[in-house]
Amino acid sequence: MANLRDLRARKKTVQATKKITAAMKMIAAAKLRRAQKRAQDARPYVQLMSKMLKDLLEANAKNDIPPLLAGHSQDDVHLIIVATSNRGLCGGFNSHIVKEAKRKISSLLRQGKQVKIICVGKRGRDQLKQEYGANILETYDAHDKPVYADAERLAKRVISLFEHKEIECCTLYYNKFLSALAYEPRHLSLIPFTPLDEDLKDTSSEKSALSSIYEYEPDQEMVLKKLIPENLCVQLYRAFLENAASEQGARMTAMDGATRNAGDMIHSLDLIINRTRQANITRELVEIIAGAEAI
Structure with a gap:
């Protein structure tokens, strides 16, 4: 699993890309x-x-x-x-x-x-x-x-x-x-x-029967x-x-889709960052408890 620093750097890059696509x-x-x-x-x-x-x-x-x-x-x-x-x-x-x-x-x-x-x-x-x-x-x-x-x-x-x-x-x-x-x-x-x-469609309601002179x-x-x-x-x-x-x-349509995708990616990265941080905290707590029991 990627560390928090790499994940935050990736999120920052995606956020910058999102700003560019939104501007475009x-x-x-x-x-x-x-x-x-x-x-x-x-x-x-x-x-x-x-x-x-x-x-x-x-x-x-x-x-x-x-x-x-x-x-x-x-x-x-x-x-x-x-x-x-x-x-x-x-x-x-x-x-x-x-x-x-x-x-x-x-x-x-x-x-x-x-x-x-x-x-x-x-x-x-x-x-x-x-x-x-x-x-x-x-x-x-x-x-x-x-x-x-x-x-x-x-x-x-x-x-x-x-x-x-x-x-x-x-x-x-x-x-x-x-x-x-x-x-x-x-x-x-x-x-x-x-x-x-489409260029020859008669715009008038009734086409004249007389030929143009x-x-x-x-x-x-x-x-x-x-x-x-x-x-x-x-x-x-x-x-x-x-x-x-x-x-x-x-x-405009392509950049709208890219902006939406960037937003979805940022949301996914936020979830991964939170889970990674929680896993790190849990691991540190386990290490502290194990150390205390050893004492």
Whole structure:
């Protein structure tokens, strides 16, 4: 049995850890409120953008669709973008989305496809490089407060790869924020662009039977030329915002659990310390009584 000094030192260490995890929980909760608002505020714009592109595609089905929207005729080279975080201590936040991405990558490789990977967040890169290090093109930092410039920079890189015919398809993996306690892995096809079903839900009580009529200024080609790259930026930015909110929620939950576990461990150590002290006192009393009887 450990002596009292070791037990008290261990208790002190656990108490210090508990203070750290409790502080991290409070910080994550504060960041979560801001991140949640940003993610939710961005959703209506993304939904409108997705609906607009869907309507434009349906209205111009007979015309040539820009390759960046429809993709090339082949799908032999896939780009997988995996959005994770730079830091850990957030439960299964990173491992869940990496698991989904690995399943897709493995499936593509079995089909004889070529796969290239871009990681957003160091944690995703660290988990993927063990199996697919040769497939990783580059890694971008993930931020607690994503800015549009981050999405724009990545979008330009994706467009460049596509225009130089280094990739033919692109899929984005990220975590969608559901609540402070829940998030859900999502995958979105960016090239060819396939909107999420949830982004196409009609918010009106009754959908109009009339088709939308668009007037283009200056012309359709110029509008689509601007709108399609903009959509790529918007979809990436939304994913970064959803990921940031999900990360803070996961971290808050993980730190709450760690704080509770530390409290339970401190309680257990208190019991062990008390029992050890009682055993020591009993032993000393027995020694004193035995000595007195010997005299």
